Every structure is written in structure tokens, then in C-alpha cells.
Amino acid sequence: MNRPATGIRLAAGNEACEETTMTNTIDPDVVDILTADHRDVTALIGEIWTITDPMMRRDLTDTAISELVRHAVAEEMHVYPAMRKHLPDGEKSVEHDVEEHKELEELMKRLEDVDVSSPEFDEALRKLEAVLADHVQDEESGQFPELRRHIPREELVELAGKVETAKRLAPTRPHPSAPNSELFHKLAGPGVGLVDRLRDKLTGRATK
Template identity: 25%
Template structure:
């Protein structure tokens, strides 16, 4: 019987290098940052935290879609159905955050979109930790989970950091576009320019 990875020990997850432990650590960081955003009042500090959330969420999701979900589809009997559900959530988050990045800070609809995006991120975390990742845990040895974690981390640290809604959710399309988009996003991060690439810029 599969069970959530939320309350398992690091050892049960396969050690700190396991893809399951790496996923959970970043999920916890996302939740911490969203809580912090909600507690802040100063617009400048809120904008800085939102930028952190966006960068983390999109690099994390790209590594999932490029490395982790193909492994789930190859190892879990209903992996296609499980990953399709999560990919749909990722697409909705992509679309919402792309809208957020296009809207000025004072726009009345912006905060509503932020709240909706945060709710979707939290739902996505629960679906992954309660439904999808436990199935992967059942299907893989500890050694395979650790090897997958190493590959996932390498992709995660070179992934795009902003939404790109028209990019495919699955390889090879997302992987082929990942390198130029990552360079584009990270240059914009360094220069302090927010926003996702438009279709024309790509």
C-alpha cells in the first residue's frame, strides 16, 4: 500500500540524495516562501519573495517534467495517467504566473492570480507527495532513487526559472528548448528583469 512521502524519514525516502528527499525539501521551501509572502506587507519585500517562489517553482517543475515524470511513466503501471494530472496542474500554474508577470504591481487582479497560483502549487505538492511519488518509491530500488536524484538535481540547477506556457510539458520538446530558455531566464534574473519570454522573443 503506497503512502505519502510527507511524513517519512529521510532514511525511508532513500537518503538525502534520493529524488524523493530532494523533492520534499523543495516542496517544503516552496511552502515556507508562500507563507512568508502572505505575512509580508511591504510591496518591495513581497515582490522579492514572489521572485524567489517563481524561480524555485519553475526550475523544480522543469526537472520533474524532463527527468522524473518519464521515469514514472516507465516504472509505474498507471504512470501516464498520474503524470498527466500533474502536468495539467503545471500548465495552469504556468499560465497564471505568466499573467502575473505581465501585470503591474498595483493591478487589482494581480493578487487574486497570486492566490490562485499558490493554491494550485499546494495542490500540486499534495498530488505529488500523496499519489505519484509513493508509487515511484514502490517501483524503484534505493539505488535507482539516488541515481535519479543526481540527474534531477543537475537538470534542476540549469533549468528555466520563469513560465513559458507554450513550451511542451514532455521531452523531447521541453528538453530541446530548456537550454536557450534557461540562459534567457537566468540573464533576466541577473539583470533584474521579470517576466516570461513571449512567443516572438523565443
């Protein structure tokens, strides 16, 4: 009498396993990619605060800057146009985000230029951390859910691929004086990125 019920439970268990496997192998969408970037950069900044060795601190800072610059460029190339097109308040959100990107670039430039053991470095890092936290909060609590609400999943997965490609070609150093525009990044960004990577290699600058 109990055997059929056991068979049903086993079948249900197998279905659950299959669903879990499918979920684990599903392609990440652009929100997954950008959220992971946020976690990585935030963790790097947190680690910088725990390090006192100047060389290690500089390497971690350069890596964090590189990751954040590439993330920002990829957003401006591909994510912000999608926000403008699909989100009800997309234009306003993009304007706000671009301004925060400019502020972050200026702070990253300061971090590049000052001694990692100086009070000026700590001040700039603290400010960067605060601006980044606000930026992440805006995106993850408001804009990212809206992207998933208004854009089909297959398009978000395609957008993830474009973002990853853009990150591989993007600059690795902050360029506060450069235009923060989709057109500039698509036309000049790869060239700027190539120069940055050459400089990184020649100077031994730490980047991923």
C-alpha cells in the first residue's frame, strides 16, 4: 500500500533535482552581472581599509579602480540606453547615475594621485565608498528590478553578454575629462582601453 506513494515521492524528488540543476545552469542576466560587480568592488574597498602595507594597498586600490571604471563604462554603453528606452523614468535615472559616475571618476583620479598612506587618500576612499554605496542602493533597489519588470529575460541575458564584452575592452583608468556618453565609449573607448592596458603592463599596475 505504501509503495506507490513512495514512488510518487521519489518522482517528485527527481523533478525537484532537475529544476535545481536547470536553475543552477541558467545564463546570468545583466542584473546578475552588475550586482556581482558591485559586490566585488565593495569587497575590494573593504579590504583596502584592513591593509597597512603601502604596496599591497596600492595594488588593491588599482584593481578596485580598474574594475569600477570598466563597470561604469559598460553601463553607459549598454545599460543606460536600455534604461532610457524601457523605464518610465529612465532618462531621469540615467542623468542621476551619470553624475554619480563623474563623481566616482574624480575620486578615483584622486586615489591614483595621492600617497596611499596619506590622510588625503583615506578621505578620498571614504568619499568614494559613500558615493558608491548610494549608487549601488539606487540601482539594486530601484533600477534593476525595473529592468527585469520591463525587459524580457532573453534580452537581459543578451545585454549581459554585451556588458561583459564591453568590460574586456573598456579603459582601466579613470578619465574624468572624457565625455560620459554612449557614443564616445563605443567609438573611442576601445582605443583608450588599449592605451590604458599598455600603460598598466609597462608600469606593473595591478588590474584583473
